[in-house]
Amino acid sequence: MNAETSGIGVEAVTKIYPSDAGPIHALEAVDLRVKRGEFVVLLGPSGCGKTTLLRLMGGLLSPTNGDIRVSGRSLWRNGERDAAVSREMGMVFQDANLIPWYSIEKNIALPLQLRGINKSTRTEKAHELCDLVGISGFEKRWPRELSGGMRQRAAIARALSYDPNILLMDEPFGALDAMTRDSMNLELQRIWMTSGCTIVLVTHSIPEAVFLADRIILMTPRPGRIDRILDVNFERPRELDLSASVEFQEIAKNLRHRLEEIS
Ligand SMILES: Nc1ncnc2c1ncn2[C@@H]1O[C@H](COP(=O)(O)OP(=O)(O)OP(=O)(O)O)[C@@H](O)[C@H]1O
Ligand SMILES: [Mg+2]
Structure with missing residues (x-):
């Protein structure tokens, strides 16, 4: 598959909600191409359409105008969502949304259960994923026995359970304290580098955006448009100390000023 057709293509997408x-x-005429394996962050003031854009990419919403393509294929055809295309994607939201009466292992394996995968394969995969996201030993626990950060790790593991090519994340760490958030950023970078998947992540945090992104998409509100796209070229893996560097602070400062102007 060549670079033209892989990844996600948002083509002249407008979204109008009736109310x-x-x-x-x-959203008004948004064009965006996310390359395969890329880490893209959507940043912008509240209400600028970040969640809308992410849900459009995930096929949870259909565009009013324009087209969304995943690996070169339209997500929608005659008002019907292409099921094969949406199976390539995993989603993580601000709340972990785990089922309280399922163990962590069962929560993580749920998408596999829904796909008819047998129990021993599911359990094995759930254990592998717990290891990957750093919660091994907690497979048999209930969600309420885990901290917020650990529940979010479980939600990421669940989204990765069926090996999606694309992971869409809407403020996945918004509810966490600053230190947990830092360590989750490091973990997410590691998971992304290990799995090779494409990630589109929404955040309100400028440092989180600069730390994680290959490219930052800055959006303006009413209606939501792309204001500018910024390349972030720091080497990988990035360490937390990077945020103290002059280059990092300069990028963050410019973003903050621009956000103040457009908010
Ligand atoms: N289901 C809906 N029905 C009607 N209007 C909606 C709906 N969802 C979102 N909107 C409106 O669309 C605009 C964009 O909303 P969206 O949730 O995408 O913004 P956002 O950038 O994710 O905001 P935040 O940073 O606060 O999460 C807002 O004006 C919002 O009020
Ligand atoms: Mg939102």
Whole structure:
């Protein structure tokens, strides 16, 4: 598969939500190409359409106009979602959304269960994933017995369970304290480097964006458009100390100023 057709293509996408107070123009003519294996971060003021764009990429919403392509194939055809395309994707949200009466292992294996995979294969995969996301030993525990950061790790493991090529993440660490968030950023970088998947992550945090991204997509509100796209070229793997460097601070400062201007 060549670079033209792999990854995600957002082509002239407009999204208008109907509402009692009249139509809400959430996105206007957004064009974006996410390359295969790339780590892209969506950043922008509240209400600029980040979640809308992510849900469009994941096929949870259909565009009012324009097209979304995954690995060169349209996500929607005649109002129907292409099931094969959406199976390539895993999603992680701000809340881990684990099933409280399922063990961690069973939660992680749920997508495999839904796909009819046998129990021993599921269990083996769940154990491998617990190891990958750093919660091994907690397979038999209940979600309530884990900390917020550990629950979020389990949610990431669940999203990775069926080997998605693409991971879409909407403020996955928004509810965590700063230190846990830092360590989750490191872990996510490691998981991404190990799995080779494509990641699109939404955040409100400028340092998180600069630390994680190959490219930052800065969005403006009403209606949501792409303001600018910024390449972040620090070597990998990045260490947390990077955020103290002059280069890092300069990028973060420029982003902060631009965000203040457009908010
Ligand atoms: N289901 C919906 N029905 C109507 N309007 C919606 C719906 N979802 C979002 N919107 C509107 O679309 C716009 C973009 O919302 P969206 O949730 O995508 O923004 P966001 O950038 O993710 O914001 P935040 O940073 O606060 O999460 C907002 O004006 C919002 O009110
Ligand atoms: Mg949002």
